[in-house]
Amino acid sequence: MSDLLRFATAGSVDDGKSTLIGRLLYDSKTVFADQLESVERTSADRGDDYTNLALLTDGLRAEREQGITIDVAYRYFSTPVRSFIVADTPGHVQYTRNMVTGASTADLALVLVDARKGVVEQTRRHASLSALLRVPHLVLAVNKMDLVDFDQAVFDAVVKDFREFADDLRRQGFGELPDLTAIPIAALQGDNVVHRSDAMPWYDGPALLEHLEQVRVERDHGEDRPARLPVQYVIRPMSTELPDYRGYAGTVASGTFRVGDEVVVLPSGRTSTIAGIDTADGPLDAAVARQAVTLRLADELDVSRGDLLASAAEAPPTVSSFDATVCWMADAPLRAGARLLVKHTTRTAKAMVTGLHDRLEVTTLDRQPADALQLNDIGRVTLRAATPLAVEPYAVDRTTGAFVLLDETTGATVAAGMVAAP
Amino acid sequence: MTAPVKLSQLDLLEAESIHVMREVAAEFERPALLFSGGKDSIVMLHLATKAFWPARIPFPLVHVDTGHNFDEVLAFRDRRVEELGARLVVAKVQDDIDEGRVREVPGGLRNPLQTTTLLRAVEEGRYDAVFGGARRDEEKARAKERFFSFRDAFGQWDPKNQRPELWSLYNGRHLPGEHIRVFPLSNWTELDVWRYIARERIEVPEIYYAHERAVFERDGMLLAVTPHSLPRAGEQVTTRTVRYRTVGDASCTGAVASPARTAEEVVDEVAATRLTERGATRADDRASEAAMEDRKKEGYF
Numbered sequence: 049m050s051d052l053l054r055f056a057t058a059g060s061v062d063d064g065k066s067t068l069i070g071r072l073l074y075d076s077k078t079v080f081a082d083q084l085e086s087v088e089r090t091s092a093d094r095g096d097d098y099t100n101l102a103l104l105t106d107g108l109r110a111e112r113e114q115g116i117t118i119d120v121a122y123r124y125f126s127t128p129v130r131s132f133i134v135a136d137t138p139g140h141v142q143y144t145r146n147m148v149t150g151a152s153t154a155d156l157a158l159v160l161v162d163a164r165k166g167v168v169e170q171t172r173r174h175a176s177l178s179a180l181l182r183v184p185h186l187v188l189a190v191n192k193m194d195l196v197d198f199d200q201a202v203f204d205a206v207v208k209d210f211r212e213f214a215d216d217l218r219r220q221g222f223g224e225l226p227d228l229t230a231i232p233i234a235a236l237q238g239d240n241v242v243h244r245s246d247a248m249p250w251y252d253g254p255a256l257l258e259h260l261e262q263v264r265v266e267r268d269h270g271e272d273r274p275a276r277l278p279v280q281y282v283i284r285p286m287s288t289e290l291p292d293y294r295g296y297a298g299t300v301a302s303g304t305f306r307v308g309d310e311v312v313v314l315p316s317g318r319t320s321t322i323a324g325i326d327t328a329d330g331p332l333d334a335a336v337a338r339q340a341v342t343l344r345l346a347d348e349l350d351v352s353r354g355d356l357l358a359s360a361a362e363a364p365p366t367v368s369s370f371d372a373t374v375c376w377m378a379d380a381p382l383r384a385g386a387r388l389l390v391k392h393t394t395r396t397a398k399a400m401v402t403g404l405h406d407r408l409e410v411t412t413l414d415r416q417p418a419d420a421l422q423l424n425d426i427g428r429v430t431l432r433a434a435t436p437l438a439v440e441p442y443a444v445d446r447t448t449g450a451f452v453l454l455d456e457t458t459g460a461t462v463a464a465g466m467v468a469a470p
Numbered sequence: 471m472t473a474p475v476k477l478s479q480l481d482l483l484e485a486e487s488i489h490v491m492r493e494v495a496a497e498f499e500r501p502a503l504l505f506s507g508g509k510d511s512i513v514m515l516h517l518a519t520k521a522f523w524p525a526r527i528p529f530p531l532v533h534v535d536t537g538h539n540f541d542e543v544l545a546f547r548d549r550r551v552e553e554l555g556a557r558l559v560v561a562k563v564q565d566d567i568d569e570g571r572v573r574e575v576p577g578g579l580r581n582p583l584q585t586t587t588l589l590r591a592v593e594e595g596r597y598d599a600v601f602g603g604a605r606r607d608e609e610k611a612r613a614k615e616r617f618f619s620f621r622d623a624f625g626q627w628d629p630k631n632q633r634p635e636l637w638s639l640y641n642g643r644h645l646p647g648e649h650i651r652v653f654p655l656s657n658w659t660e661l662d663v664w665r666y667i668a669r670e671r672i673e674v675p676e677i678y679y680a681h682e683r684a685v686f687e688r689d690g691m692l693l694a695v696t697p698h699s700l701p702r703a704g705e706q707v708t709t710r711t712v713r714y715r716t717v718g719d720a721s722c723t724g725a726v727a728s729p730a731r732t733a734e735e736v737v738d739e740v741a742a743t744r745l746t747e748r749g750a751t752r753a754d755d756r757a758s759e760a761a762m763e764d765r766k767k768e769g770y771f
Contacts, residue, residue, distance in 0.1 A: 052479040119632065121613045122606045124659045131479045133657055145634050152636040266476065280492040285525035293524060299489045299638070328523035338477060340488040340521070353496050377634055391639050394496070450637045459643030461633045 056135040056154035058147045058174040063160040064191045068235035075242035139170045144424035145377040151181035155265045158187045163196045167209040169411045176410035179217045184268040185227040194234040200250040203232045220413045269337045270302025274362035278393035279355045295342035301447035306334045310360040314438040320345040354395030356438040366436040371468040378462035381420040392451040403430035442466035487654040488521040497642045501599040505531040507547035508717045510603030530557040534588045536580040537564045538698045538720040546675040561591035581719045589625040599650045607659040623647040668733035680713045680731045691724030
């Protein structure tokens with residue numbers, strides 16, 4: 049039974065990111081003959097010296113013209129042991145919001161460094177954002193080793209620099225980079241991408257794909273945490289066979305729900321026990337994180353979309369005001385006093401930014417007081433919502449700790465937010 | 471009655487799709503599901519029945535009918551709709567041709583004409599969310615699609631100005647006249663779809679499985695002899711064992727030579743294949759490097 053790994057990459061064409069993805073697709077035999085033929089034709093038309101595998105991933109006309117990745121592109125490949133979803137994102141500062149988007153659902157971040165250039169601003173930005181978004185695993189791929197004669201000293205120096213930055217991240221309370229693996233590669237020829245390279249006998253670790261196949265991700269999805277399920281939809285068939293059926297449909301955000309468990313409905317605080325866990329394939333004894341199920345309760349309570357069902361013994365608090373780190377994604381700047389909508393789990397509420405505390409320079413980890421956040425800026429704010437929300441620190445739970453801010457007039461998504469520890 | 475400890479990739483894809491469908495049912499006034507009788511829309515419909523079980527699907531099905539159909543697919547469509555007690559709305563490209571809103575193009579391809587009919591159906595039904603079975607692995611412009619894809623009052627897609635889509639927080643806000651296309655199968659691949667059809671024992675029209683058919687070769691594709699696709703001079707008709715990988719407009723959808731007679735055999739075949747399903751069988755996507763991007767901007771599926 050194969051499972052799934054979602055990973056995000058960031059970087060520019062210069063780092064060879066798209067080439068690396070192209071190489072993974074090509075060497076894992078995911079690229080189809082007609083796709084390759086189309087890329088070969090385009091490469092030849094452009095006068096490239098070699099088949100430009102980056103053209104496999106840069107799909108929009110503007111991206112092909114400019115030779116850059118603008119938007120997140122999703123790519124798929126699989127091996128006999130695992131399927132992969134790749135969020136391929138651009139690395140430039142003006143696309144920070146796209147990097148944040150790609151990282152939000154990633155199990156693993158793949159940070160690419162050009163061996164000749166070492167750790168640069170873009171590397172630091174990607175590492176910071178991965179830490180901020182709590183991506184549980186990070187791979188540092190030191191690329192273009194062929195251009196430094198496959199020299200171990202170059203690789204070691206890059207890794208040492210990167211580890212120092214990771215330590216800074218931790219010291220700044222920015223987030224951990226809990227699982228860091230460094231791999232020397234040459235994406236253009238495929239060294240250590242799918243197959244181990246003969247050119248670097250001093251490296252005895254896995255090739256990149258081997259590592260991606262082996263990373264364990266089950267524990268990252270909150271299976272050890274208290275149970276949480278945001279109610280999406282109330283199922284009421286109102287049919288002659290099931291006149292009184294009332295089930296609360298949702299995806300388990302974390303933990304395990306078992307029939308008979310005592311649960312609390314938030315924000316109302318009323319309690320009941322789980323009478324049944326239903327799916328179209330039959331009832332379950334227990335439902336774990338990431339399963340889409342329907343819970344029935346023993347008591348008739350007022351439960352609707354936006355409520356959180358949580359383990360009664362370990363329920364989160366409900367608060368109307370909380371601190372958070374936001375990544376601002378709109379052209380018009382964010383200032384204190386802004387009125388927006390907050391979308392948190394399945395609840396949308398009016399909200400106000402009551403305080404804007406600082407702006408973070410993600411490449412230096414420097415925090416400066418700020419009175420506005422511009423497009424792609426990251427900063428700390430205090431948010432007040434019109435209704436109480438069952439929030440938990442993002443560092444603890446990537447579902448109950450996450451939110452987006454919407455512009456009430458245009459409907460645009462203007463910020464990604466992560467709830468701070470109290 | 472035990473919960474699986476380890477969720478498989480298909481379990482996770484299924485859960486994600488169900489999550490998306492429930493979000494739509496909860497947040498929109500008038501959703502509709504595009505149902506063509508093709509395998510992706512069949513899987514999408516199957517997921518919808520699971521998402522709202524034991525209740526019925528809380529939205530109608532819409533078929534944009536090119537008039538160039540495979541009979542087996544139409545029969546399948548009608549039977550499935552009846553089994554589910556669902557409501558089906560059929561929007562016909564022929565009506566738009568008859569009323570002069572679109573003109574037949576030389577060569578008879580009707581796929582490009584569907585956009586007008588689709589947008590008319592959305593407007594007439596006042597649908598604010600429309601489920602489509604498109605997958606990101608199909609094509610490079612689709613690789614950039616969101617689960618919730620915003621469409622302006624003209625039904626257009628603006629690929630350079632898409633809403634960021636974070637975590638599983640989907641933004642469906644829109645003004646009257648605008649709508650959201652929703653793609654619950656975004657993260658599925660063709661292989662996933664077939665593995666799921668095999669696992670769930672989902673019925674699909676028999677033309678997806680190997681059968682004998684009179685075909686002729688054009689542009690490297692095997693086209694069936696139908697009133698919509700007749701061989702030209704010099705194109706030889708032979709009877710071959712073929713199956714379809716997609717079942718769009720019968721005039722431009724090619725068959726592939728295949729002995730696969732069951733879903734399991736198709737899984738093995740797809741796993742080993744070296745051509746994408748669109749590259750192998752869809753003349754409409756071969757027009758140019760950015761053919762799909764251009765059509766999607768206009769409001770295509």
